Amino acid sequence: MLKLTKKADYGLIAMRHLTTVYPRSASAKDISDHYGLPAPVLAKILQTLVRGGFLASEHGANGGYRLSRGPEQITAFDIVRSIDGPIFLTACFTEDGDCEHHKKCSIRDPLRRIHEGIIGLLNKMTMAELASDADPASSLLPIGLISSPNLTILNRQ
Amino acid sequence: MLKLTKKADYGLIAMRHLTTVYPRSASAKDISDHYGLPAPVLAKILQTLVRGGFLASEHGANGGYRLSRGPEQITAFDIVRSIDGPIFLTACFTEDGDCEHHKKCSIRDPLRRIHEGIIGLLNKMTMAELASDADPASSLLPIGLISSPNLTILNRQ
DNA sequence: TTAATGTAGGACTGATTCGGTCTGATTTGA
DNA sequence: TCAAATCAGACCGAATCAGTCCTACATTAA
Numbered sequence: 001m002l003k004l005t006k007k008a009d010y011g012l013i014a015m016r017h018l019t020t021v022y023p024r025s026a027s028a029k030d031i032s033d034h035y036g037l038p039a040p041v042l043a044k045i046l047q048t049l050v051r052g053g054f055l056a057s058e059h060g061a062n063g064g065y066r067l068s069r070g071p072e073q074i075t076a077f078d079i080v081r082s083i084d085g086p087i088f089l090t091a092c093f094t095e096d097g098d099c100e101h102h103k104k105c106s107i108r109d110p111l112r113r114i115h116e117g118i119i120g121l122l123n124k125m126t127m128a129e130l131a132s133d134a135d136p137a138s139s140l141l142p143i144g145l146i147s148s149p150n151l152t153i154l155n156r157q
Numbered sequence: 158m159l160k161l162t163k164k165a166d167y168g169l170i171a172m173r174h175l176t177t178v179y180p181r182s183a184s185a186k187d188i189s190d191h192y193g194l195p196a197p198v199l200a201k202i203l204q205t206l207v208r209g210g211f212l213a214s215e216h217g218a219n220g221g222y223r224l225s226r227g228p229e230q231i232t233a234f235d236i237v238r239s240i241d242g243p244i245f246l247t248a249c250f251t252e253d254g255d256c257e258h259h260k261k262c263s264i265r266d267p268l269r270r271i272h273e274g275i276i277g278l279l280n281k282m283t284m285a286e287l288a289s290d291a292d293p294a295s296s297l298l299p300i301g302l303i304s305s306p307n308l309t310i311l312n313r314q
Numbered sequence: 315t316t317a318a319t320g321t322a323g324g325a326c327t328g329a330t331t332c333g334g335t336c337t338g339a340t341t342t343g344a
Numbered sequence: 345t346c347a348a349a350t351c352a353g354a355c356c357g358a359a360t361c362a363g364t365c366c367t368a369c370a371t372t373a374a
Contacts, residue, residue: 004359005360005362006361007361009264009361012264013264014266018263024360027320027321028192028320028321029319029320032327038362038363039363040363040364040365041319041362041363041364042322043322044322044323046321046342047321047322047323050321050322057317057320057321057322058320058321058371059320059321059322059369059370059371059372060318060319060321060371060372060373061318061320061371061372061373062319062372062373063317063319063320063321063370063371065321066319071354075269076267076271089366090251091233092334107166107170107173107287109167110233110282110286110287111169111233112340113281113282114233114278114279116364117274117275118274118275118278121274121275122271125267125270125271130267130269162331162332162333163332163333178328184315184348184349184350185349185350186348186349195333195334195335197334197335197336198333198334198335200349200350200351203350203352204350204351204352207350213360214342214350214351215340215342215344215349215350216340216342216348216349217342217343217348217349217350217351218341218342218343218344218348218349219342219343219344219348219349220341220342220349220350221347221349221350222350254354261338268351285362
Protein backbone atom coordinates (compact mmCIF):
# COMPACT_ATOMS: atom_id res chain seq x y z
CA MET A 1 0.00 0.00 0.00
CA LEU A 2 0.75 3.62 0.08
CA LYS A 3 1.90 3.62 -3.45
CA LEU A 4 1.11 5.48 -6.59
CA THR A 5 -0.98 3.85 -9.26
CA LYS A 6 0.63 2.86 -12.51
CA LYS A 7 -1.33 5.61 -14.15
CA ALA A 8 0.37 8.15 -11.96
CA ASP A 9 3.69 6.57 -12.82
CA TYR A 10 2.92 6.79 -16.50
CA GLY A 11 1.80 10.36 -16.09
CA LEU A 12 5.02 11.34 -14.38
CA ILE A 13 7.09 9.59 -17.03
CA ALA A 14 5.18 11.39 -19.77
CA MET A 15 5.47 14.72 -18.02
CA ARG A 16 9.15 14.22 -17.62
CA HIS A 17 9.45 13.48 -21.31
CA LEU A 18 7.45 16.55 -22.24
CA THR A 19 9.67 18.57 -19.96
CA THR A 20 12.77 17.46 -21.81
CA VAL A 21 11.33 18.60 -25.13
CA TYR A 22 9.69 21.73 -23.74
CA PRO A 23 8.46 23.99 -25.24
CA ARG A 24 7.96 21.64 -28.12
CA SER A 25 5.27 19.00 -28.17
CA ALA A 26 5.15 15.23 -28.48
CA SER A 27 2.32 12.94 -29.46
CA ALA A 28 0.92 10.29 -27.19
CA LYS A 29 2.19 7.69 -29.60
CA ASP A 30 5.70 9.08 -29.52
CA ILE A 31 5.77 8.79 -25.76
CA SER A 32 4.14 5.40 -25.51
CA ASP A 33 6.49 3.99 -28.13
CA HIS A 34 9.50 5.47 -26.47
CA TYR A 35 8.83 4.04 -23.03
CA GLY A 36 6.83 0.97 -23.98
CA LEU A 37 3.66 2.19 -22.31
CA PRO A 38 0.21 1.05 -23.47
CA ALA A 39 -0.90 3.76 -25.86
CA PRO A 40 -4.63 4.02 -25.07
CA VAL A 41 -3.96 4.21 -21.38
CA LEU A 42 -1.38 6.90 -21.82
CA ALA A 43 -3.71 8.84 -24.10
CA LYS A 44 -6.36 8.95 -21.41
CA ILE A 45 -3.86 10.07 -18.84
CA LEU A 46 -2.69 12.88 -21.05
CA GLN A 47 -6.28 13.96 -21.62
CA THR A 48 -6.75 14.08 -17.90
CA LEU A 49 -3.71 16.29 -17.56
CA VAL A 50 -5.07 18.58 -20.24
CA ARG A 51 -8.27 18.99 -18.26
CA GLY A 52 -6.17 19.64 -15.21
CA GLY A 53 -4.50 22.51 -17.00
CA PHE A 54 -0.98 21.13 -17.04
CA LEU A 55 -0.86 20.23 -20.72
CA ALA A 56 -2.08 21.84 -23.91
CA SER A 57 -3.20 19.61 -26.76
CA GLU A 58 -2.68 20.24 -30.46
CA HIS A 59 -5.07 18.39 -32.71
CA GLY A 60 -4.48 17.06 -36.17
CA ALA A 61 -1.45 15.83 -37.96
CA ASN A 62 1.81 16.73 -36.25
CA GLY A 63 -0.23 17.44 -33.19
CA GLY A 64 0.55 16.32 -29.70
CA TYR A 65 0.83 17.58 -26.14
CA ARG A 66 3.07 20.15 -24.57
CA LEU A 67 3.43 21.68 -21.17
CA SER A 68 1.07 24.57 -20.63
CA ARG A 69 3.46 26.19 -18.16
CA GLY A 70 7.12 26.15 -17.37
CA PRO A 71 8.53 22.91 -15.95
CA GLU A 72 9.35 24.58 -12.68
CA GLN A 73 5.72 25.57 -12.21
CA ILE A 74 4.34 22.04 -12.22
CA THR A 75 4.93 19.72 -9.31
CA ALA A 76 4.70 15.99 -8.85
CA PHE A 77 1.84 16.66 -6.47
CA ASP A 78 -0.10 18.38 -9.25
CA ILE A 79 0.28 15.39 -11.51
CA VAL A 80 -0.45 12.73 -8.96
CA ARG A 81 -3.52 14.46 -7.62
CA SER A 82 -4.78 15.15 -11.09
CA ILE A 83 -4.52 11.49 -12.09
CA ASP A 84 -5.15 9.61 -8.88
CA GLY A 85 -7.50 12.07 -7.29
CA PRO A 86 -7.18 13.68 -3.90
CA ILE A 87 -4.52 12.28 -1.65
CA PHE A 88 -5.66 11.26 1.79
CA LEU A 89 -3.48 9.47 4.24
CA THR A 90 -6.51 8.04 6.00
CA ALA A 91 -10.19 7.78 5.28
CA CYS A 92 -10.73 10.47 7.91
CA PHE A 93 -9.48 13.12 5.54
CA THR A 94 -12.48 13.36 3.25
CA GLU A 95 -13.71 16.61 1.89
CA ASP A 96 -16.62 16.52 4.30
CA GLY A 97 -14.20 15.91 7.07
CA ASP A 98 -16.66 13.72 8.87
CA CYS A 99 -15.44 10.40 10.10
CA GLU A 100 -17.79 8.25 12.07
CA HIS A 101 -15.11 7.64 14.66
CA HIS A 102 -14.10 11.23 14.64
CA LYS A 103 -14.98 11.90 18.22
CA LYS A 104 -13.00 9.04 19.62
CA CYS A 105 -10.28 8.07 17.24
CA SER A 106 -7.88 10.91 17.93
CA ILE A 107 -5.17 9.62 15.71
CA ARG A 108 -6.39 12.14 13.21
CA ASP A 109 -4.21 15.04 14.20
CA PRO A 110 -0.88 13.20 14.32
CA LEU A 111 -1.59 11.59 10.99
CA ARG A 112 -2.52 14.92 9.55
CA ARG A 113 0.99 16.12 10.22
CA ILE A 114 2.42 13.16 8.35
CA HIS A 115 -0.10 13.74 5.61
CA GLU A 116 0.96 17.34 5.21
CA GLY A 117 4.55 16.26 5.19
CA ILE A 118 3.96 13.86 2.32
CA ILE A 119 2.16 16.49 0.31
CA GLY A 120 4.99 18.85 1.03
CA LEU A 121 7.49 16.39 -0.35
CA LEU A 122 5.50 15.91 -3.54
CA ASN A 123 4.95 19.61 -3.86
CA LYS A 124 8.65 20.38 -3.78
CA MET A 125 9.39 18.10 -6.68
CA THR A 126 8.89 20.12 -9.82
CA MET A 127 8.98 18.77 -13.33
CA ALA A 128 12.20 20.65 -13.86
CA GLU A 129 13.75 18.78 -10.98
CA LEU A 130 12.27 15.50 -12.11
CA ALA A 131 13.84 15.93 -15.52
CA SER A 132 17.24 16.94 -14.29
CA ASP A 133 19.43 14.01 -13.57
CA ALA A 134 21.62 16.14 -11.44
CA ASP A 135 20.92 15.34 -7.88
CA PRO A 136 21.09 17.95 -5.17
CA ALA A 137 18.59 15.79 -3.38
CA SER A 138 19.34 17.22 -0.03
CA SER A 139 17.17 20.22 -0.66
CA LEU A 140 14.18 17.97 -0.85
CA LEU A 141 14.35 16.21 2.45
CA PRO A 142 13.65 17.81 5.78
CA ILE A 143 16.76 18.13 7.83
CA GLY A 144 17.31 15.13 9.97
CA LEU A 145 15.67 12.65 7.67
CA ILE A 146 18.55 12.11 5.36
CA SER A 147 21.20 10.53 7.46
CA SER A 148 19.07 8.12 9.39
CA PRO A 149 20.68 4.72 8.80
CA ASN A 150 17.48 2.75 9.03
CA LEU A 151 16.00 4.43 6.02
CA THR A 152 16.44 1.49 3.78
CA ILE A 153 14.42 2.03 0.71
CA LEU A 154 13.49 -1.48 -0.01
CA ASN A 155 11.91 -2.79 3.10
CA ARG A 156 12.10 -6.42 2.43
CA GLN A 157 10.72 -8.42 5.24
CA MET B 158 -4.73 6.96 -3.82
CA LEU B 159 -1.67 7.10 -1.73
CA LYS B 160 -3.57 6.38 1.38
CA LEU B 161 -3.45 3.91 4.17
CA THR B 162 -5.91 1.07 4.21
CA LYS B 163 -8.64 1.01 6.81
CA LYS B 164 -6.86 -1.89 8.40
CA ALA B 165 -3.82 0.28 8.96
CA ASP B 166 -6.06 2.96 10.38
CA TYR B 167 -7.66 0.48 12.74
CA GLY B 168 -4.28 -0.83 13.71
CA LEU B 169 -3.01 2.61 14.56
CA ILE B 170 -6.13 3.38 16.58
CA ALA B 171 -5.75 0.13 18.49
CA MET B 172 -2.05 0.70 19.07
CA ARG B 173 -2.78 4.14 20.33
CA HIS B 174 -5.33 2.74 22.74
CA LEU B 175 -2.93 0.10 23.97
CA THR B 176 -0.35 2.80 24.46
CA THR B 177 -2.66 4.75 26.72
CA VAL B 178 -3.18 1.73 28.97
CA TYR B 179 0.39 0.51 28.75
CA PRO B 180 1.73 -1.62 30.35
CA ARG B 181 -1.69 -3.08 30.99
CA SER B 182 -3.59 -5.01 28.35
CA ALA B 183 -6.93 -4.68 26.63
CA SER B 184 -8.99 -7.23 24.76
CA ALA B 185 -9.90 -6.91 21.13
CA LYS B 186 -13.50 -6.57 22.17
CA ASP B 187 -12.74 -3.71 24.53
CA ILE B 188 -11.08 -1.82 21.74
CA SER B 189 -13.61 -2.58 19.05
CA ASP B 190 -16.47 -1.60 21.34
CA HIS B 191 -14.78 1.59 22.37
CA TYR B 192 -14.12 2.86 18.87
CA GLY B 193 -16.94 1.15 17.02
CA LEU B 194 -14.62 -0.97 14.90
CA PRO B 195 -15.70 -4.35 13.46
CA ALA B 196 -14.47 -6.85 15.99
CA PRO B 197 -13.33 -9.72 13.74
CA VAL B 198 -11.39 -7.37 11.52
CA LEU B 199 -9.68 -5.79 14.47
CA ALA B 200 -8.87 -9.23 15.88
CA LYS B 201 -7.07 -10.15 12.71
CA ILE B 202 -5.13 -6.95 12.73
CA LEU B 203 -4.04 -7.48 16.31
CA GLN B 204 -2.95 -11.02 15.48
CA THR B 205 -0.87 -9.62 12.68
CA LEU B 206 0.77 -7.19 15.05
CA VAL B 207 1.52 -10.04 17.44
CA ARG B 208 3.30 -11.88 14.66
CA GLY B 209 5.13 -8.67 13.87
CA GLY B 210 6.42 -8.55 17.41
CA PHE B 211 4.75 -5.32 18.47
CA LEU B 212 2.08 -6.86 20.68
CA ALA B 213 1.99 -9.71 23.14
CA SER B 214 -1.20 -11.73 23.48
CA GLU B 215 -2.59 -13.18 26.68
CA HIS B 216 -4.90 -16.09 26.19
CA GLY B 217 -7.91 -17.12 28.17
CA ALA B 218 -10.29 -15.24 30.34
CA ASN B 219 -9.19 -11.71 31.18
CA GLY B 220 -6.70 -12.02 28.39
CA GLY B 221 -5.94 -9.41 25.81
CA TYR B 222 -3.15 -7.63 24.05
CA ARG B 223 -0.47 -5.34 25.32
CA LEU B 224 2.52 -3.64 23.83
CA SER B 225 5.57 -5.82 23.76
CA ARG B 226 7.89 -2.82 23.95
CA GLY B 227 7.76 0.72 25.17
CA PRO B 228 5.54 3.10 23.19
CA GLU B 229 8.54 5.14 22.10
CA GLN B 230 10.09 2.08 20.50
CA ILE B 231 7.26 1.43 18.06
CA THR B 232 6.69 3.71 15.11
CA ALA B 233 3.80 4.30 12.78
CA PHE B 234 5.97 2.89 10.03
CA ASP B 235 6.29 -0.38 11.93
CA ILE B 236 2.55 -0.71 12.23
CA VAL B 237 1.70 0.30 8.69
CA ARG B 238 4.28 -1.96 7.12
CA SER B 239 3.26 -4.82 9.34
CA ILE B 240 -0.38 -4.53 8.33
CA ASP B 241 -0.25 -3.25 4.79
CA GLY B 242 2.99 -4.83 3.73
CA PRO B 243 6.03 -3.14 2.28
CA ILE B 244 5.58 0.45 1.24
CA PHE B 245 6.53 1.31 -2.29
CA LEU B 246 5.91 4.65 -3.86
CA THR B 247 5.95 3.18 -7.35
CA ALA B 248 5.87 -0.25 -8.86
CA CYS B 249 9.54 0.22 -9.71
CA PHE B 250 10.48 -0.33 -6.10
CA THR B 251 9.97 -4.04 -5.91
CA GLU B 252 12.25 -6.35 -4.03
CA ASP B 253 13.79 -7.55 -7.26
CA GLY B 254 14.34 -4.00 -8.26
CA ASP B 255 13.70 -4.79 -11.85
CA CYS B 256 11.29 -2.62 -13.72
CA GLU B 257 10.72 -3.30 -17.36
CA HIS B 258 11.10 0.38 -18.15
CA HIS B 259 14.03 0.68 -15.87
CA LYS B 260 16.49 1.65 -18.53
CA LYS B 261 14.42 4.48 -19.90
CA CYS B 262 12.05 5.72 -17.27
CA SER B 263 14.50 7.69 -15.20
CA ILE B 264 11.90 9.02 -12.84
CA ARG B 265 13.01 6.35 -10.49
CA ASP B 266 15.69 8.23 -8.66
CA PRO B 267 13.72 11.40 -7.97
CA LEU B 268 10.79 9.36 -6.71
CA ARG B 269 13.10 7.37 -4.56
CA ARG B 270 13.97 10.52 -2.68
CA ILE B 271 10.31 11.25 -2.05
CA HIS B 272 9.83 7.67 -1.01
CA GLU B 273 12.61 7.93 1.53
CA GLY B 274 11.08 11.08 2.86
CA ILE B 275 7.70 9.47 3.39
CA ILE B 276 9.20 6.55 5.23
CA GLY B 277 11.19 8.96 7.31
CA LEU B 278 8.03 10.77 8.31
CA LEU B 279 6.32 7.58 9.36
CA ASN B 280 9.40 6.38 11.15
CA LYS B 281 9.59 9.46 13.30
CA MET B 282 6.06 9.04 14.58
CA THR B 283 6.24 6.77 17.59
CA MET B 284 3.29 5.38 19.45
CA ALA B 285 4.19 7.65 22.33
CA GLU B 286 3.78 10.65 20.08
CA LEU B 287 0.62 9.30 18.55
CA ALA B 288 -0.92 8.98 21.99
CA SER B 289 0.35 12.22 23.41
CA ASP B 290 -1.79 14.63 21.46
CA ALA B 291 -4.29 16.36 23.62
CA ASP B 292 -6.88 13.85 24.59
CA PRO B 293 -8.74 13.00 27.77
CA ALA B 294 -7.27 9.52 27.72
CA SER B 295 -3.78 10.88 28.06
CA SER B 296 -4.41 11.36 31.74
CA LEU B 297 -4.23 7.60 31.99
CA LEU B 298 -0.61 7.62 31.02
CA PRO B 299 1.91 6.82 33.70
CA ILE B 300 4.12 9.75 34.50
CA GLY B 301 7.12 9.92 32.27
CA LEU B 302 5.71 8.16 29.30
CA ILE B 303 4.56 11.25 27.52
CA SER B 304 7.40 12.03 25.26
CA SER B 305 9.37 15.18 24.98
CA PRO B 306 7.89 18.37 23.57
CA ASN B 307 10.11 18.00 20.54
CA LEU B 308 7.38 16.37 18.58
CA THR B 309 7.13 18.32 15.40
CA ILE B 310 7.78 16.12 12.44
CA LEU B 311 8.33 18.69 9.83
CA ASN B 312 11.30 20.96 9.65
CA ARG B 313 12.77 19.58 12.75
CA GLN B 314 16.17 21.05 13.37
C1' DT C 315 -11.38 17.69 -51.21
C1' DT C 316 -9.57 13.72 -49.27
C1' DA C 317 -6.74 10.93 -46.51
C1' DA C 318 -3.79 10.66 -42.68
C1' DT C 319 -2.77 11.85 -38.18
C1' DG C 320 -3.93 12.68 -33.70
C1' DT C 321 -7.00 13.93 -29.74
C1' DA C 322 -11.56 13.06 -26.99
C1' DG C 323 -14.29 10.03 -24.55
C1' DG C 324 -17.37 6.22 -23.36
C1' DA C 325 -18.24 1.13 -22.65
C1' DC C 326 -16.45 -3.01 -21.37
C1' DT C 327 -13.50 -6.89 -19.39
C1' DG C 328 -10.30 -9.47 -16.38
C1' DA C 329 -7.52 -9.36 -12.36
C1' DT C 330 -6.57 -7.88 -8.00
C1' DT C 331 -7.39 -6.07 -3.59
C1' DC C 332 -10.13 -4.51 0.31
C1' DG C 333 -13.35 -4.77 3.91
C1' DG C 334 -15.88 -7.70 6.21
C1' DT C 335 -18.47 -12.19 7.71
C1' DC C 336 -18.50 -16.76 9.20
C1' DT C 337 -16.89 -20.91 11.32
C1' DG C 338 -14.16 -23.53 14.16
C1' DA C 339 -9.99 -24.68 17.18
C1' DT C 340 -7.17 -23.61 21.15
C1' DT C 341 -5.91 -21.75 25.54
C1' DT C 342 -6.76 -19.98 30.08
C1' DG C 343 -9.12 -18.59 34.47
C1' DA C 344 -12.96 -19.17 37.58
C1' DT D 345 -16.09 -28.39 33.58
C1' DC D 346 -17.52 -24.09 31.50
C1' DA D 347 -17.15 -19.62 29.78
C1' DA D 348 -14.20 -16.10 28.04
C1' DA D 349 -10.95 -14.84 25.01
C1' DT D 350 -7.35 -15.44 21.57
C1' DC D 351 -5.98 -17.79 17.30
C1' DA D 352 -6.56 -19.17 12.43
C1' DG D 353 -8.36 -19.96 8.16
C1' DA D 354 -11.84 -20.04 4.33
C1' DC D 355 -15.01 -17.31 1.99
C1' DC D 356 -17.71 -13.48 -0.33
C1' DG D 357 -19.35 -8.94 -2.24
C1' DA D 358 -17.80 -4.59 -3.61
C1' DA D 359 -14.61 -1.59 -5.29
C1' DT D 360 -10.69 -0.41 -7.84
C1' DC D 361 -7.04 -0.96 -11.36
C1' DA D 362 -5.06 -1.78 -15.75
C1' DG D 363 -6.02 -2.36 -20.08
C1' DT D 364 -8.73 -3.04 -24.64
C1' DC D 365 -12.02 -1.76 -27.99
C1' DC D 366 -14.77 1.29 -30.53
C1' DT D 367 -16.46 5.66 -32.22
C1' DA D 368 -16.45 10.61 -32.91
C1' DC D 369 -14.13 14.98 -33.67
C1' DA D 370 -10.33 18.26 -35.16
C1' DT D 371 -6.40 19.61 -37.85
C1' DT D 372 -2.94 19.24 -41.31
C1' DA D 373 -0.70 17.67 -45.58
C1' DA D 374 -1.04 16.12 -50.09
